[in-house]
Amino acid sequence: MSSSPSTTPPAAPASTRAKPANKGEAAADYLDGRLGIYSLAKANLRKIFPDHWSFMLGEICLYTFVIIILTGVYLTLFFKPSMGEVVYNGSYAPLDGIRMSEAYASTLNISFEVRGGLLIRQIHHWAAIVFVAAMFVHMMRVFFTGAFRKPREINWVFGFLLLCLGFFDGFMGYSLPDDLLSGTGIRFMEGAVLAVPLVGTYIQMFLFGGEFPGTDIIPRFFTIHVLLIPGVMLGLLVAHLILVFYHKHTQWGGPGKTEKNVVGMPLMPVYMAKAGGFFFLVFGIIAMMSAVASVNPVWAYGPYRPDQVSTDAQPDWYMGFAEGLIRVMPGWEVRAWGHTLNLGVFIPLMLFPLVLVLIAAYPFIEGWIIGDKREHHILDRPRNVPVRTGLGAAWITLYVVLLIGGGNDLIATHFHLSLNDITYFVRVGSFVLPIAVFYITKRWCLGLQRRDKEKVLHGRETGVIKRLPHGEFIEVHAQLPQGALHTLTSHEQPQPLELPSEVDENGVARKVGLLTKTRAKLSEGYFGEGGQIPKPTVEEHQEITSGHGHH
Amino acid sequence: MSHDNISDDKLPEAHAASEGHGLPAVADDPFADPGLPAHEPRRTDIDERAAKRAERQVSLMFVTSMLATVGFIASYVAIKPDKLVYIFPLGHVSALNFALGMTLAVALFCIGAGAVHWARTLMSDVEMPAERHPIEADDEVRADVIQQFKTGAAESGFGRRKMIRNTMIGSMAMVPLAGVVLLRDLGPLPEKKLDHTGWIEATPAAPIRLVNMNTDEPMKAEDIAVGSLTFAKPGPSASRPNGLQDSDEDFQQAIAKDALMLIRIQPEDLKDEKSKNLGFEGVLAYSKICTHVGCPISLYEQQTHHALCPCHQSTFDLSDGARVIFGPAGHPLPQLKITTDTEGYLVATQDFTVPVGPSFWERSA
Ligand code: HEM
Ligand code: FES
Numbered sequence: 001m002s003s004s005p006s007t008t009p010p011a012a013p014a015s016t017r018a019k020p021a022n023k024g025e026a027a028a029d030y031l032d033g034r035l036g037i038y039s040l041a042k043a044n045l046r047k048i049f050p051d052h053w054s055f056m057l058g059e060i061c062l063y064t065f066v067i068i069i070l071t072g073v074y075l076t077l078f079f080k081p082s083m084g085e086v087v088y089n090g091s092y093a094p095l096d097g098i099r100m101s102e103a104y105a106s107t108l109n110i111s112f113e114v115r116g117g118l119l120i121r122q123i124h125h126w127a128a129i130v131f132v133a134a135m136f137v138h139m140m141r142v143f144f145t146g147a148f149r150k151p152r153e154i155n156w157v158f159g160f161l162l163l164c165l166g167f168f169d170g171f172m173g174y175s176l177p178d179d180l181l182s183g184t185g186i187r188f189m190e191g192a193v194l195a196v197p198l199v200g201t202y203i204q205m206f207l208f209g210g211e212f213p214g215t216d217i218i219p220r221f222f223t224i225h226v227l228l229i230p231g232v233m234l235g236l237l238v239a240h241l242i243l244v245f246y247h248k249h250t251q252w253g254g255p256g257k258t259e260k261n262v263v264g265m266p267l268m269p270v271y272m273a274k275a276g277g278f279f280f281l282v283f284g285i286i287a288m289m290s291a292v293a294s295v296n297p298v299w300a301y302g303p304y305r306p307d308q309v310s311t312d313a314q315p316d317w318y319m320g321f322a323e324g325l326i327r328v329m330p331g332w333e334v335r336a337w338g339h340t341l342n343l344g345v346f347i348p349l350m351l352f353p354l355v356l357v358l359i360a361a362y363p364f365i366e367g368w369i370i371g372d373k374r375e376h377h378i379l380d381r382p383r384n385v386p387v388r389t390g391l392g393a394a395w396i397t398l399y400v401v402l403l404i405g406g407g408n409d410l411i412a413t414h415f416h417l418s419l420n421d422i423t424y425f426v427r428v429g430s431f432v433l434p435i436a437v438f439y440i441t442k443r444w445c446l447g448l449q450r451r452d453k454e455k456v457l458h459g460r461e462t463g464v465i466k467r468l469p470h471g472e473f474i475e476v477h478a479q480l481p482q483g484a485l486h487t488l489t490s491h492e493q494p495q496p497l498e499l500p501s502e503v504d505e506n507g508v509a510r511k512v513g514l515l516t517k518t519r520a521k522l523s524e525g526y527f528g529e530g531g532q533i534p535k536p537t538v539e540e541h542q543e544i545t546s547g548h549g550h551h
Numbered sequence: 552m553s554h555d556n557i558s559d560d561k562l563p564e565a566h567a568a569s570e571g572h573g574l575p576a577v578a579d580d581p582f583a584d585p586g587l588p589a590h591e592p593r594r595t596d597i598d599e600r601a602a603k604r605a606e607r608q609v610s611l612m613f614v615t616s617m618l619a620t621v622g623f624i625a626s627y628v629a630i631k632p633d634k635l636v637y638i639f640p641l642g643h644v645s646a647l648n649f650a651l652g653m654t655l656a657v658a659l660f661c662i663g664a665g666a667v668h669w670a671r672t673l674m675s676d677v678e679m680p681a682e683r684h685p686i687e688a689d690d691e692v693r694a695d696v697i698q699q700f701k702t703g704a705a706e707s708g709f710g711r712r713k714m715i716r717n718t719m720i721g722s723m724a725m726v727p728l729a730g731v732v733l734l735r736d737l738g739p740l741p742e743k744k745l746d747h748t749g750w751i752e753a754t755p756a757a758p759i760r761l762v763n764m765n766t767d768e769p770m771k772a773e774d775i776a777v778g779s780l781t782f783a784k785p786g787p788s789a790s791r792p793n794g795l796q797d798s799d800e801d802f803q804q805a806i807a808k809d810a811l812m813l814i815r816i817q818p819e820d821l822k823d824e825k826s827k828n829l830g831f832e833g834v835l836a837y838s839k840i841c842t843h844v845g846c847p848i849s850l851y852e853q854q855t856h857h858a859l860c861p862c863h864q865s866t867f868d869l870s871d872g873a874r875v876i877f878g879p880a881g882h883p884l885p886q887l888k889i890t891t892d893t894e895g896y897l898v899a900t901q902d903f904t905v906p907v908g909p910s911f912w913e914r915s916a
Contacts, residue, residue: 047681048680091633112632112633113632114632115627115632115647116627116647119648119652122652188844188845188846188862190845191844191845191908192844194745194909194911195844197912198912199912200912201741201911201912201913202740202741204741204911205738206734207737207738209737210738210739210804211745211807212804213803213804216738248683255585255586255588256586256587256588256680259683260682261680261682261683262680262683263587264678264679265677270676273667273669273670273674274667274670277665277667277670278667280659280660280666283659283660283663284655284657284658284660284661287652287655287656287660288652288656288660290648291649291651291652291653291656292641292644292649306803306840306845307764307782307784307807307839307840307847308849309849309862310861326879327863327879329879331843331865331878331881333881333910335915335916338915339915340913340915343881344843344881345879345881345909375685375686409864419864420877482581482583482585485581486584486585489582490582490584538580538582
């Protein structure tokens with residue numbers, strides 16, 4: 001390989017590389033000559049990753065996704081996505097002789113005949129539940145720490161799309177076995193589609209290939225569930241991770257951490273071992289959940305029939321807030337000119353994406369209000385941005401209130417409450433509680449900021465009580481080490497936007513647009529007096545520590 | 552940490568007395584970044600015996616994983632799929648599922664635990680900084696790229712040759728229509744399909760009997776007890792000589808619209824005159840399909856005559872024309888007009904007068 005052919009022109013550029021030391025190097029050289037792996041590895045093999053428990057949330061998403069793909073492929077080997085009718089005579093005796101679709105029969109087969117099939121089914125379902133939950137919490141960590149700020153807004157959008165696709169793919173998967181619960185979910189979807197003005201009935205007919213339920217919906221959902229959505233998700237996921245690599249991970253502020261560096265340990269070996277190991281930990285835990293906790297025991301529900309229903313029809317948790325919306329909405333129906341506008345279903349159908357888009361759009365709204373064009377790689381402590389933290393908490397509250405609405409019957413029977421009361425509570429609560437939580441959270445953050453300031457200026461409480469000569473008891477405070485002082489004071493405190501003065505330099509009245517005014521107002525809300533506690537200054541600190549204190 | 556090294560001069564009250572004792576850090580900027588803290592060695596970094604112990608622990612976990620995989624294979628071979636075992640506190644569970652799940656869990660978890668333990672005890676935990684570079688390119692690169700783009704654009708003549716540009720945009724805009732057209736055969740047009748049910752075949756001349764869903768028998772008015780809830784489907788008709796049967800190819804589709812629930816209410820308790828007239832001697836036949844999003848209604852409370860949909864708890868007062876009294880449903884359950892035939896069996900002589908199930912844009916009633 002390395003010896004170059006002598007002089008025959010035109011000479012191709014020859015490799016001048018030294019002989020590889022061993023087979024491994026030789027193989028790497030071979031690949032490098034074709035794929036350029038050395039240049040790739042140079043930037044990445046010892047890439048530095050900062051360490052914090054909350055940075056593992058994204059990893060959980062990734063690993064559960066891999067688990068879902070692995071187990072999902074296995075399930076496709078046995079599952080028959082067909083609504084063709086068969087009479088069951090498998091080993092699950094209670095359903096012997098019952099008519100059902102092939103989809104349901106093959107799901108029973110996977111659960112009872114295929115050895116380990118039940119385990120794989122349960123791992124698949126548990127992993128899906130954990131996947132969406134992990135995405136949710138991961139998104140919240142990105143939100144509350146401000147990790148979505150420039151340059152990561154687009155990656156936030158990729159992540160958000162993954163979350164939405166995760167919702168839908170989960171819903172479709174739930175629909176495939178064609179048991180009584182999943183059929184009820186599909187019926188729900190049909191009703192929702194029908195509520196769309198103008199085109200609802202057309203979409204319904206095209207989706208189902210005719211009237212509900214028809215025989216097309218499960219094969220169609222199957223393709224979407226196993227091919228279309230996972231394919232798109234895989235693409236987005238790869239893009240998401242490439243961007244995480246490219247941007248380099250954010251880090252918490254602290255001694256030695258700046259906006260211009262990233263402090264942590266190298267990918268190889270520490271992160272390879274930790275992250276690789278973490279995959280197995282996640283997989284192991286989900287396998288254990290699937291060994292001990294049954295999820296979606298479809299055999300207990302029976303095959304789907306449009307005239308039958310199981311009383312505790314409940315979607316997976318992440319659809320719960322949509323369920324809540326649809327349950328607590330008053331049944332408004334507008335009938336005029338020979339048409340019906342089913343607001344009772346259509347409004348929830350529109351609110352569902354709206355609630356999600358609200359959070360998706362947040363980075364852009366905040367960016368606009370603050371008008372900050374710089375890159376941010378140091379994470380915000382949630383307390384240091386009280387308005388954002390309050391808004392995030394309000395959003396979670398809305399979500400949870402609606403989730404409660406989605407389980408209103410369970411809650412009613414469990415806590416012996418009246419269904420009406422819960423419904424009214426949710427109706428009022430979805431407006432009032434987020435607002436209340438916003439204010440509480442914001443004040444709480446301000447309180448924490450005050451406490452930080454206190455700590456910086458007066459030191460940390462040591463828990464040691466001391467009696468002063470004149471008899472008073474006080475707690476001994478210890479000055480914080482410089483590292484801690486730095487951590488507590490290094491964050492920026494943006495100032496609210498100034499409105500341009502009413503008149504320009506020539507004394508001519510200037511027109512300030514409504515948008516600019518709104519922006520200034522919002523900015524005042526974020527960073528004005530009520531929005532943050534001015535952090536201690538060096539002078540304040542010096543004054544107190546040098547004894548010219550304020551008492 | 553201990554009491555002794557907290558000197559008096561850190562007491563808030565004692566500041567005045569502590570003049571001159573300035574803390575070292577206060578020198579000029581007490582908040583300045585002191586830089587990365589020095590690396591603190593771990594036990595395993597300095598004690599070879601501790602490192603050896605960690606090494607054995609990691610290997611032990613890997614070995615445990617191997618044993619668990621062997622256990623997994625053994626369970627797969629040895630345990631019958633239908634065997635149940637009692638396991639506290641889970642109750643009776645599938646032995647195979649439990650054994651496979653647990654062995655797999657251990658096999659996977661131990662690999663993970665081993666790798667993480669290895670990383671935490673034996674691999675270097677020295678934190679180091681790497682530089683970040685701004686994402687955006689510098690002005691020179693930016694200007695260069697824009698120039699290149701302009702050159703490319705100029706060479707294409709895209710801006711100058713308007714005819715090419717416009718026809719190209721036109722063709723690109725049109726070609727997706729082929730894909731849209733292809734979707735047409737996904738399903739039929741709605742037409743009036745949702746307006747009618749299988750009961751449409753019923754006429755006064757050829758009535759269709761109401762057949763009990765469970766027994767497949769026609770029913771007389773006296774078969775419907777006050778307070779009971781009976782489910783019914785269409786009996787024999789011209790197109791279905793045996794009535795609607797679950798072996799019919801389109802059974803699911805038909806039952807999704809034709810399903811009925813029969814109740815009997817003392818005629819004097821009926822609050823709605825129109826509804827009373829659609830029934831027969833207090834026997835009323837309502838659509839079983841909830842008008843909210845289409846779940847079948849399954850619960851009936853005989854004292855109040857309320858029917859409840861289990862999906863989102865819409866509640867209908869069946870003594871009052873199935874008026875919605877609670878929940879998200881937007882209109883009453885449709886009622887089928889019934890009477891009896893010459894043999895005294897309950898029959899329908901016409902379809903529902905309004906579409907059953909969830910409402911939709913074209914619904915005019
Ligand atoms: C399939 C689902 C997802 C996977 C596999 C995934 C994976 C990851 C991973 C491994 C990281 C780096 C570690 C970490 O910061 O936790 C990350 C970072 C990030 N994720 Fe996700 N994520 C997913 C969904 C989401 C969602 C729903 C959002 C928000 C809407 C989001 C926004 C972000 C952002 C902005 C970062 C950069 C954070 C930083 O550098 O601090 N991701 N993601
Ligand atoms: S389907 Fe009956 S209440 Fe929603």
